[in-house]
């Protein structure tokens with residue numbers, strides 16, 4: 001059956017920053033590339049903090065995360081890779097001829113000479129409030145991520161959570177003029193000390209409490225019942241919006257069944273980003289090696305190393321890495337167009 005499938009040189013599993021940059025660099029090396037993403041869009045974990053400013057990507061002094069996603073996607077599309085959405089890869093099997101047969105949850109299959117795993121934290125799911133019927137408020141004023149900060153200006157917002165996200169949002173919301181109440185079921189916050197101190201100074205912080213009931217009319221919450229975690233006492237607070245930051249669950253699914261060696265946290269790779277399975281490489285947050293940096297910037301280096309390893313696996317005589325982009329003939333025509341456009345502007 002796999003004979004009828006189109007064979008790709010490189011198939012990338014996961015469309016976060018690591019997968020997107022791998023797709024770009026794969027084009028730099030003239031490889032026939034496919035990227036498969038479980039969600040319906042590229043961006044990966046960055047979609048959980050679209051309004052945050054990113055300051056630590058080289059060459060970009062600062063940029064809103066949603067804009068960075070758009071730029072990464074534009075770059076990923078430079079060499080027109082084949083992009084597949086809404087397919088979670090569940091099976092990767094090396095066939096007798098050395099090619100890999102990938103199977104997704106939809107039952108569709110893909111054929112590739114090499115595979116680059118860029119699954120980040122795996123399939124992440126937001127930890128939602130465990131309150132029956134809470135989902136009906138998600139269309140109005142129950143939020144698990146903040147998409148548009150300014151829409152909270154002047155509002156009374158209850159934040160539930162005790163980690164970095166809850167504390168950061170408390171500080172950002174107070175800074176734009178929202179009245180913020182933070183509740184957390186423990187007395188200690190797991191966030192940067194300075195940020196916790198800022199929050200304590202500006203928000204109404206109540207511990208140890210948890211949300212026990214959302215009181216609403218139709219699809220809108222108008223108050224929240226909170227319960228003291230030790231005494232069981234309850235209190236009702238009027239609110240305009242509720243933000244829940246209870247973290248994420250992540251699931252690597254059946255990666256171990258692909259024969260890939262997993263360490264405690266991630267896929268063990270060599271300093272060339274090779275897994276223990278010849279032909280399968282990995283990059284980004286899903287890998288572990290000494291000195292691994294779990295940052296967007298770290299995913300770029302991983303992507304280049306993994307892709308170069310894939311290229312050399314297929315063509316042992318190939319150059320170690322792609323010719324620099326500033327002198328690369330692939331960009332000659334595009335550069336000409338860009339120069340003409342800048343002269344006209």
Ligand SMILES: Cc1cc2nc3c(=O)[nH]c(=O)nc-3n(C[C@H](O)[C@H](O)[C@H](O)COP(=O)(O)OP(=O)(O)OC[C@H]3O[C@@H](n4cnc5c(N)ncnc54)[C@H](O)[C@@H]3O)c2cc1C
Pocket residue numbers: 013014015016017018019036037038039043044045046049053054055056057087088089090118119120121122123124165253283284285286294295296297299
């Ligand atoms: C709150 C927070 C703030 C952060 N802020 C910054 C910051 O300011 N600067 C910075 O540099 N870094 C920051 N990071 C880290 C940054 O988000 C990660 O380093 C980066 O997202 C890792 O990219 P990735 O491509 O490896 O993985 P991800 O972004 O996790 O992408 C993995 C993709 O793979 C897909 N996938 C998973 N399994 C499968 C499968 N089986 N089949 C198909 N697709 C699959 C997922 O759907 C996802 O789209 C932050 C992280 C957090 C949690």
